Amino acid sequence: xxxxxxxxxxxxxxxxxxxxxxxxxxxxxxxxxxxxxxxxxxxxxxxxxxxxxxxxxxxxxxxxxxxxxxxxxxxxxxxxxxxxxxxxxxxxxxxxxxxxxxxxxxxxxxxxxxxxxxxxxxxxxxxxxxxxxxxxxxxxxxxxxxxxxxxxxxxxxxxxxxxxxxxxxxxxxxxxxxxxxxxxxxxxxxxxxxxxxxxxxxxxxxxxxxxxxxxxxxxxxxxxxxxxxxxxxxxxxxxxxxxxxxxxxxxxxxxxxxxxxxxxxxxxxxxxxxxxxxxxxxxxxxxxxxxxxxxxxxxxxxxxxxxxxxxxxxxxxxxxxxxxxxxxxxxxxxxxxxxxxxxxxxxxxxxxxxxxxxxxxxxxxxxxxxxxxxxxxxxxxxxxxxxxxxxxxxxxxxxxxxxxxxxxxxxxxxxxxxxxxxxxxxxxxxxxxxxxxxxxxxxxxxxxxxxxxxxxxxxxxxxxxxxxxxxxxxxxxxxxxxxxxxxxxxxxxxxxxxxxxxxxxxxxxxxxxxxxxxxxxxxxxxxxxxxxxxx
Amino acid sequence: xxxxxxxxxxxxxxxxxxxxxxxxxxxxxxxxxxxxxxxxxxxxxxxxxxxxxxxxxxxxxxxxxxxxxxxxxxxxxxxxxxxxxxxxxxxxxxxxxxxxxxxxxxxxxxxxxxxxxxxxxxxxxxxxxxxxxxxxxxxxxxxxxxxxxxxxxxxxxxxxxxxxxxxxxxxxxxxxxxxxxxxxxxxxxxxxxxxxxxxxxxxxxxxxxxxxxxxxxxxxxxxxxxxxxxxxxxxxxxxxxxxxxxxxxxxxxxxxxxxxxxxxxxxxxxxxxxxxxxxxxxxxxxxxxxxxxxxxxxxxxxxxxxxxxxxxxxxxxxxxxxxxx
Numbered sequence: 001x002x003x004x005x006x007x008x009x010x011x012x013x014x015x016x017x018x019x020x021x022x023x024x025x026x027x028x029x030x031x032x033x034x035x036x037x038x039x040x041x042x043x044x045x046x047x048x049x050x051x052x053x054x055x056x057x058x059x060x061x062x063x064x065x066x067x068x069x070x071x072x073x074x075x076x077x078x079x080x081x082x083x084x085x086x087x088x089x090x091x092x093x094x095x096x097x098x099x100x101x102x103x104x105x106x107x108x109x110x111x112x113x114x115x116x117x118x119x120x121x122x123x124x125x126x127x128x129x130x131x132x133x134x135x136x137x138x139x140x141x142x143x144x145x146x147x148x149x150x151x152x153x154x155x156x157x158x159x160x161x162x163x164x165x166x167x168x169x170x171x172x173x174x175x176x177x178x179x180x181x182x183x184x185x186x187x188x189x190x191x192x193x194x195x196x197x198x199x200x201x202x203x204x205x206x207x208x209x210x211x212x213x214x215x216x217x218x219x220x221x222x223x224x225x226x227x228x229x230x231x232x233x234x235x236x237x238x239x240x241x242x243x244x245x246x247x248x249x250x251x252x253x254x255x256x257x258x259x260x261x262x263x264x265x266x267x268x269x270x271x272x273x274x275x276x277x278x279x280x281x282x283x284x285x286x287x288x289x290x291x292x293x294x295x296x297x298x299x300x301x302x303x304x305x306x307x308x309x310x311x312x313x314x315x316x317x318x319x320x321x322x323x324x325x326x327x328x329x330x331x332x333x334x335x336x337x338x339x340x341x342x343x344x345x346x347x348x349x350x351x352x353x354x355x356x357x358x359x360x361x362x363x364x365x366x367x368x369x370x371x372x373x374x375x376x377x378x379x380x381x382x383x384x385x386x387x388x389x390x391x392x393x394x395x396x397x398x399x400x401x402x403x404x405x406x407x408x409x410x411x412x413x414x415x416x417x418x419x420x421x422x423x424x425x426x427x428x429x430x431x432x433x434x435x436x437x438x439x440x441x442x443x444x445x446x447x448x449x450x451x452x453x454x455x456x457x458x459x460x461x462x463x464x465x466x467x468x469x470x471x472x473x474x475x476x477x478x479x480x481x482x483x484x485x486x487x488x489x490x491x492x493x494x495x496x497x498x499x500x501x502x503x504x505x506x507x508x509x510x511x512x513x514x515x516x517x518x519x520x521x522x523x524x525x526x527x528x529x530x531x532x533x534x535x
Numbered sequence: 536x537x538x539x540x541x542x543x544x545x546x547x548x549x550x551x552x553x554x555x556x557x558x559x560x561x562x563x564x565x566x567x568x569x570x571x572x573x574x575x576x577x578x579x580x581x582x583x584x585x586x587x588x589x590x591x592x593x594x595x596x597x598x599x600x601x602x603x604x605x606x607x608x609x610x611x612x613x614x615x616x617x618x619x620x621x622x623x624x625x626x627x628x629x630x631x632x633x634x635x636x637x638x639x640x641x642x643x644x645x646x647x648x649x650x651x652x653x654x655x656x657x658x659x660x661x662x663x664x665x666x667x668x669x670x671x672x673x674x675x676x677x678x679x680x681x682x683x684x685x686x687x688x689x690x691x692x693x694x695x696x697x698x699x700x701x702x703x704x705x706x707x708x709x710x711x712x713x714x715x716x717x718x719x720x721x722x723x724x725x726x727x728x729x730x731x732x733x734x735x736x737x738x739x740x741x742x743x744x745x746x747x748x749x750x751x752x753x754x755x756x757x758x759x760x761x762x763x764x765x766x767x768x769x770x771x772x773x774x775x776x777x778x779x780x781x782x783x784x785x786x787x788x789x790x791x792x793x794x795x796x797x798x799x800x801x802x803x804x805x806x807x808x809x810x811x812x813x814x815x816x817x818x819x820x821x822x823x824x825x826x827x828x829x830x831x832x833x834x835x836x837x838x839x840x841x842x843x844x845x846x847x848x849x850x851x852x853x854x855x856x857x858x859x860x
Contacts, residue, residue, distance in 0.1 A: 207806035417566030452578025
């Protein structure tokens with residue numbers, strides 16, 4: 001009897017063990033399936049040249065690097081500063097005190113400390129052979145004072161309101177891993193030790209970047225175990241990759257494919273107004289800029305574009321709604337400001353100039369040019385959405401008020417050099433910025449190499465009043481006060497027609513219908529902001 | 536033979552010089568790399584510093600001189616945008632392009648020569664006509680269009696093949712190759728087919744023309760009259776005689792396959808040298824552009840040499856001498 005019992009219980013135990021094992025197996029299988037499903041494959045539209053986050057400040061590179069590294073602070077979807085690795089305060093206008101999150105660990109397990117921060121803010125200045133690095137962002141810092149393991153104070157020579165925007169660009173690397181490391185060490189992964197939500201598993205240049213989830217991530221687990229960023233610069237191919245199901249999501253959806261994708265229930269689109277403002281630089285500094293003539297082809301006595309009434313007339317002659325709806329096929333929002341709506345310093349009171357051809361003609365006559373003149377618009381033809389077509393449309397609209405306009409469209413590689421040399425009286429440019437005062441500093445402030453103002457002021461706009469406002473806004477560390485000052489500067493720039501804003505681009509992501517994405521004003525594509533959703 | 540090869544090499548060194556000077560001047564004329572690569576927020580001082588850092592503030596002749604000095608020391612410069620030696624970047628991408636070009640060549644030869652032979656032996660039959668019509672299509676359809684159609688049909692509609700990328704690779708003697716894994720092979724198929732198409736058509740026409748010409752020659756008629764089977768005549772007499780132009784074209788076309796794989800690589804996001812060149816031209820990454828063109832030039836020189844040497848092997852009448860040309 002006892003014996004029997006024993007066997008029975010043993011038998012039960014075995015059975016239970018078996019069932020239990022089966023259960024475990026099932027769970028494992030499920031997990032395996034989930035793990036397999038939790039891979040996200042994203043098609044990027046531009047090549048990532050290096051994983052070294054301090055070599056070249058190019059958006060495609062930053063897109064990949066943000067997965068591995070993090071800045072002290074970054075911006076949310078609307079472009080407003082948010083804490084990432086640290087919170088900050090300004091005890092006085094010359095001091096920025098950053099307090100690190102406790103217990104943040106690098107991928108190698110070491111804890112993030114202010115030593116790493118100080119090292120990371122120093123490294124951009126030590127890079128050699130960089131055609132466009134991050135020195136800009138850390139140069140205003142004149143001293144770094146490590147208070148303790150979690151607190152660091154950054155000193156500036158003059159009040160520097162743009163510190164949050166600057167530091168949002170600078171990745172924090174591990175001092176231990178990156179000291180003495182060169183760019184190839186980041187590419188190979190040995191120095192690519194960050195605190196970000198993903199670890200770099202493979203950087204296959206020109207092809208793809210493979211990432212694995214950082215399970216120790218301070219911000220909690222992200223939905224994807226593995227992420228593959230595939231480089232697909234060719235537009236039709238990027239769409240085809242999505243359609244074929246080999247890629248889960250793509251950025252920069254080609255205009256031509258938007259209608260088709262939006263009709264297909266298997267896919268979803270997410271859109272946001274981009275930070276990129278498309279505008280025209282107008283030469284208002286020189287008396288005889290090239291490409292500006294009278295109707296009969298003679299040189300003009302002086303430069304009509306210097307007259308603010310003429311610039312107003314040119315702005316009013318543009319039907320921005322028509323451009324946004326027709327030429328841009330809805331991928332644009334008419335602009336009156338230098339920065340897009342959610343960005344610091346966007347002045348909601350400044351509206352896009354309403355289309356008024358008659359009023360424009362009157363203004364031209366008032367300014368002494370009733371018969372108009374001849375002008376050339378320079379534009380890239382492979383940089384912004386439908387850039388050449390936009391310039392052609394503006395040319396037609398200007399011709400209607402008597403300003404005969406020629407368009408010279410060039411590939412970006414040729415265009416930028418020529419435009420910098422100021423070979424066009426009117427030049428199209430797109431500019432993305434996190435604050436109006438920073439935008440105006442580069443684009444509209446009087447060119448002044450000593451202060452670093454007006455580096456991209458191709459039109460040579462110069463107004464002492466605007467310079468003062470921009471300088472004041474940039475020198476305000478209190479965010480609310482800075483916003484007010486920046487708005488004031490933005491309004492003045494619009495009144496002076498420092499540049500002629502055309503539109504803000506609208507940026508689109510396309511993805512499988514089971515996914516959602518928090519579309520970002522800064523156009524960044526971040527894997528962890530894709531979320532699974534129930535269709 | 537050796538002096539022949541040496542003379543060839545000396546000639547090519549001269550060509551390399553001319554080429555590098557032309558490319559240097561060309562890129563200089565296009566524009567300023569700093570204007571494209573610079574951080575938009577950079578101020579004037581940093582723009583000047585970046586220009587200095589890349590040596591672009593010096594006069595062109597001095598930049599070229601520095602390049603030549605570096606080149607003799609085996610240093611073709613660092614990529615402006617990737618911060619690694621340009622040659623390193625190119626060599627990293629070379630296996631992908633070579634694999635693509637080789638596979639395309641194999642496809643073209645394996646299908647082009649037999650089909651051309653059939654078309655040449657039966658020029659008026661329906662099969663001969665179909666082959667010729669096919670080759671006309673292969674000639675006239677633009678590569679990028681065919682590539683996109685292949686993606687549409689095989690990836691988007693049928694879902695059989697992955698549309699882009701190189702897939703899984705395994706290392707053979709330290710060189711990553713994709714034809715040894717199933718995944719890699721699937722990725723390789725469409726781009727290789729796309730790249731092979733033109734050459735395949737070319738080989739069909741070449742083989743057909745050669746075959747038809749050979750068939751009307753006396754030696755073939757005598758062979759037939761002697762009572763040899765058609766199969767033996769074709770295999771021994773016809774094929775051997777038409778091989779010289781075919782080998783020449785195949786070898787020279789191999790160079791152009793590598794050099795002009797750009798379109799195919801761009802369409803299929805194949806991470807080869809051609810795609811690197813396009814990316815580099817877009818940002819005026821001069822060291823990479825110059826290094827790429829020099830390497831391609833060397834390749835052509837080498838292939839020409841190989842062709843000349845192969846002649847001698849295939850056709851005993853050709854004797855390569857150190858004298859004369």
